[in-house]
Amino acid sequence: xxxxxxxxxxxxxxxxxxxxxxxxxxxxxxxxxxxxxxxxxxxxxxxxxxxxxxxxxxxxxxxxxxxxxxxxxxxxxxxxxxxxxxxxxxxxxxxxxxxxxxxxxxxxxxxxxxxxxxxxxxxxxxxxxxxxxxxxxxxxxxxxxxxxxxxxxxxxxxxxxxxxxxxxxxxxxxxxxxxxxxxxxxxxxxxxxxxxxxxxxxxxxxxxxxxxxxxxxxxxxxxxxxxxxxxxxxxxxxxxxxxxxxxxxxxxxxxxxxxxxxxxxxxxxxxxxxxxxxxxxxxxxxxxxxxxxxxxxxxxxxxxxxxxx
Amino acid sequence: xxxxxxxxxxxxxxxxxxxxxxxxxxxxxxxxxxxxxxxxxxxxxxxxxxxxxxxxxxxxxxxxxxxxxxxxxxxxxxxxxxxxxxxxxxxxxxxxxxxxxxxxxxxxxxxxxxxxxxxxxxxxxxxxxxxxxxxxxxxxxxxxxxxxxxxxxxxxxxxxxxxxxxxxxxxxxxxxxxxxxxxxxxxxxxxxxxxxxxxxxxxxxxxxxxxxxxxxxxxxxxxxxxxxxxxxxxxxxxxxxxxxxxxxxxxxxxxxxxxxxxxxxxxxxxxxxxxxxxxxxxxxxxxxxxxxxxxxxx
Numbered sequence: 001x002x003x004x005x006x007x008x009x010x011x012x013x014x015x016x017x018x019x020x021x022x023x024x025x026x027x028x029x030x031x032x033x034x035x036x037x038x039x040x041x042x043x044x045x046x047x048x049x050x051x052x053x054x055x056x057x058x059x060x061x062x063x064x065x066x067x068x069x070x071x072x073x074x075x076x077x078x079x080x081x082x083x084x085x086x087x088x089x090x091x092x093x094x095x096x097x098x099x100x101x102x103x104x105x106x107x108x109x110x111x112x113x114x115x116x117x118x119x120x121x122x123x124x125x126x127x128x129x130x131x132x133x134x135x136x137x138x139x140x141x142x143x144x145x146x147x148x149x150x151x152x153x154x155x156x157x158x159x160x161x162x163x164x165x166x167x168x169x170x171x172x173x174x175x176x177x178x179x180x181x182x183x184x185x186x187x188x189x190x191x192x193x194x195x196x197x198x199x200x201x202x203x204x205x206x207x208x209x210x211x212x213x214x215x216x217x218x219x220x221x222x223x224x225x226x227x228x229x230x231x232x233x234x235x236x237x238x239x240x241x242x243x244x245x246x247x248x249x250x251x252x253x254x255x256x257x258x259x260x261x262x263x264x265x266x267x268x269x270x271x272x273x274x275x276x277x278x279x280x281x282x283x284x285x286x287x288x289x290x291x292x293x294x295x296x297x298x299x300x301x302x303x304x305x306x307x308x309x
Numbered sequence: 310x311x312x313x314x315x316x317x318x319x320x321x322x323x324x325x326x327x328x329x330x331x332x333x334x335x336x337x338x339x340x341x342x343x344x345x346x347x348x349x350x351x352x353x354x355x356x357x358x359x360x361x362x363x364x365x366x367x368x369x370x371x372x373x374x375x376x377x378x379x380x381x382x383x384x385x386x387x388x389x390x391x392x393x394x395x396x397x398x399x400x401x402x403x404x405x406x407x408x409x410x411x412x413x414x415x416x417x418x419x420x421x422x423x424x425x426x427x428x429x430x431x432x433x434x435x436x437x438x439x440x441x442x443x444x445x446x447x448x449x450x451x452x453x454x455x456x457x458x459x460x461x462x463x464x465x466x467x468x469x470x471x472x473x474x475x476x477x478x479x480x481x482x483x484x485x486x487x488x489x490x491x492x493x494x495x496x497x498x499x500x501x502x503x504x505x506x507x508x509x510x511x512x513x514x515x516x517x518x519x520x521x522x523x524x525x526x527x528x529x530x531x532x533x534x535x536x537x538x539x540x541x542x543x544x545x546x547x548x549x550x551x552x553x554x555x556x557x558x559x560x561x562x563x564x565x566x567x568x569x570x571x572x573x574x575x576x577x578x579x580x581x582x583x584x585x586x587x588x589x590x591x592x593x594x595x596x597x598x599x600x601x602x603x604x605x606x607x
Contacts, residue, residue, distance in 0.1 A: 025510035029425040032418040036481040037440040040447055043455040050454055059458065099342075106339050109332070119594055120343045123350075126590035126597060128539035130556040131583045134563060135349045138356075138369045138572065148368035179346065187598055240448045243541040247560060264450045269546065274454060281450040292446055 044285075051278035059274055068279035077266070078280065081258040084170050085287070088259065089238040091174045093231055099178060100185025100230065101223075105215070107186070108193045118190075122183040129180065133247025136176040137163065140248075166256040169249055173241075173257055176248055181237065185230045192226040193219065225302070232295045239288050260284045356576035357381065364572045377573060384577035389565065397578050399551060400558035404538055404585075406469050407554055411476035412533040416526060418477070419484020424518050426485065427492040428500050429510060438489065444482025449542050452479075460547060467548050475547075476537045483536075484529050487603055491525035492518065524596075531593050532600035535586045555582045 051069070054062045072078050103121055107114050124132060139145040142161035150158040162168035196219050204218045242261035249257040251266075264284060268277030356364060357380050358373040386396040393399075425431065426438045456475060457466070465471030495518070503513045544554040553561070559582055562575060590597050 022510075025425075028418075028421050028511075029429075029431065032478075032481055033422050033426075033437045033441060033485070035478055036444060036485070037437050039452070039455075039478055040440060040444050040482075043452045044447065046455045047451045047453075059454070103339070103342060106335055109335050111332070111335060111339065117339055117343055119591070120346050122594070122598060122601075123587065123590060124346065125601065126535055126586045127583045128541065128556050128586070130539070130541050130559050131579050132349070134559060134575075134579055135353050137563075139349060139352065141369075144364070144369045144570075144572070146368075146370065149370045152367055179349070183346075184601060188602060191602060236446065240450070242449075243556070246541070247563075261448075261450060264453070265542075265546075268453060278454060281448070281453070284448055284450055288446065288448060 047278045047281055050274060051282050053275050055274040055278070057272040057274070064275065068275045069283070072263075072267075072276050072280050072283065077255055077258055077263050078260070078283075080255055081260045081263045084257060084259055085239065088170055088174055088177070088241070089235055091171070092177045092238055093234045095174065095178045096182035096185050096234060097227065097230060099182040100187075101189050103182070103186040104189035104193055107190055118187075121186050124180040125183055127180075129243035130247045132176060132180050133244045136172065136179075137248045140172050140175075163249065164253055166253055169253060169257045173245055173248055173259075176244060177238070177241070180244070181234065185234070188226050188230050189223060192223045196222050228295070228298065232291060235291045236288065239284060239291070260287070353576045353579055356572055357384075357580050359573050361571050361573045365570075369572060380573045380577040381581070384574045384581060388562070388571070388574050388578065393551060397555055397558055397562070397581060400553055400555040401581065403469060403548075403552060404554040404556070407472045407476065407544075408534055408537045411473045411480060411537050412530055414473070414477040415480030415484045415533055416529045419481050419529065420488045420519075420522060420526065421514060422481070422485045423488025423490075424492050424514055425510075427489045428495060428497065428518070438485065441482055442486050444479060445486065453542075453546060456543070456547065467552050469548075469552060471547055472543060472554070475543055476533075476540070480533050480537070483532060487529045487532070487600070488522075488525055490603065491522070495521065527593065528596045528600045528603065531589055531596050534589060535597070538586050558582075 050059055052063055052065065053060055054064045054067075107117060111117075140160070140163040142148065142159075142164060145160075147158060147160040150160070162172050200218055200222075201214060204214045209217065240261050241259055242265065245251065245257060245259055245262060251258045251262050260280065261284065264277055264280045266277075267273045267280055271277075352370050355371065355373055356369055358376045358378070359371065360377045360380075363374055363377075364371070384396055386398045387394065388396045422441075426434050460466040460471045460475075465474065499517060500513060503517060508516070538554075539556060540554070541556040541560075545557040545560065548554070548557065559578065562578060566575065
């Protein structure tokens with residue numbers, strides 16, 4: 001290491017040599033942090049700026065005001081994507097909360113094999129969305145997947161063709177997303193359940209509350225801060241979901257499962273509409289901020305409250 | 310880890326209270342869930358051992374009649390992805406050449422920066438740290454065009470080096486956060502005493518901080534490796550053809566075989582592509598989960 005011989009500033013040492021001596025640590029600290037911070041700030045501003053220019057194939061200067069935004073918002077592609085996001089976000093978050101909470105409560109009943117079960121419920125999170133999306137696209141494909149299996153077993157009228165059904169296809173993404181990430185909710189809820197104060201539970205039991213009542217009245221209410229965190233993290237995933245949809249339906253059939261992230265990619269790299277693509281990206285950011293800003297405010301208030309208490 | 314309080318002595322177990330749905334029901338429900346979670350994996354593993362004809366005759370869900378190990382050889386080095394018939398081996402190599410350096414760089418730089426922000430303190434540290442952690446939330450879509458332009462200008466578009474650069478810089482948001490939150494618990498007196506003894510920034514890092522760091526470094530390495538290996542959007546946007554990571558190659562493979570499916574070989578390819586992160590998860594699951602929760606409850 002560079003400064004093995006360094007001692008506290010020696011008397012008589014000049015300011016320049018002191019600065020030179022500290023240069024390596026200065027660079028090691030500042031270069032990565034500044035690169036990271038600078039790319040976040042400048043890239044955001046850059047994308048926002050492009051969204052106000054008439055850029056198509058290449059970025060150009062110029063000012064078109066909100067025209068890119070109005071064009072994106074008026075496009076069928078975006079409208080479908082936004083409706084899908086509302087449905088997908090709500091259904092996915094709700095179901096994975098319920099599944100995660102149920103699994104956490106069950107695992108918390110001092111059951112055998114808890115470690116194995118936890119490993120099973122969490123492994124999808126270690127796998128790429130491209131992989132799981134591909135696998136689900138096989139399972140849900142009526143020609144080769146579950147529907148075909150049930151037909152082969154003899155139930156010929158069985159139908160499970162959501163993947164190719166315009167109205168139902170978005171639910172295949174909900175299914176795959178719940179399967180992949182409800183383990184996350186389970187992990188956080190389980191940690192929450194394990195940190196509930198034993199005294200509160202004993203007090204409730206002394207008061208004669210049964211286990212169901214104790215859970216409902218005493219244990220679950222302590223979980224609500226975790227619930228909010230889980231909801232926010234899952235919504236963040238839903239808003240920027242791309243890989244999973246790309247692998248599972250690629251936005252189809254037609255544009256029935258379009259989501260904002262796919263619209264952005266489509267505009268930027270397939271239709272060469274850079275200005276509109278950037279506008280769609282900024283819209284995505286705004287949707288995200290609509291979730292994150294209230295969350296940040298809530299966390300700030302809570303922290304202040306607990307600091308006062 | 311704390312001990313299970315509910316399952317501790319003040320137990321809430323339903324049986325203790327003479328509550329009807331006995332433990333059998335609990336086991337039944339968790340077993341059903343476990344089966345549902347494992348099913349897709351089992352289906353793919355079985356398919357990777359079935360021939361394409363066998364799958365075509367029945368469905369994707371079935372037991373192999375005889376084990377077609379050839380699928381793996383073909384998927385690894387013989388299958389054609391977009392005009393090149395070298396299997397997914399070159400793409401696995403690409404992924405490794407992106408993931409390993411980017412994981413090492415982002416972890417080391419993140420550890421030094423996290424140490425500086427938490428224990429060394431310097432002018433402006435709160436601000437720069439605050440901005441860096443915003444990277445946890447900024448969608449990739451906001452950075453796609455700038456990265457495209459920057460990579461093109463510095464001649465790194467369609468190179469593995471370009472992706473290493475991106476993942477190193479973007480990974481810092483996570484690695485700095487993880488390390489800073491870990492180091493903040495180290496008593497400041499330790500650092501102050503070392504400084505009085507004349508130890509400098511790097512010496513303290515090397516002699517005091519690093520030896521204490523193995524848990525957080527394992528968490529960070531596992532997190533970064535998993536995320537970079539599984540990343541798809543940047544891979545598919547900034548690289549083409551032979552330069553693509555394996556996630557992008559899998560999509561190209563599905564597109565290439567859309568007309569004449571080769572589900573057995575494709576299943577083998579999917580398993581191979583998922584194996585590195587799955588193995589890491591199996592052996593370092595505890596650390597993986599810690600990264601997961603640390604990233605969420607920042």
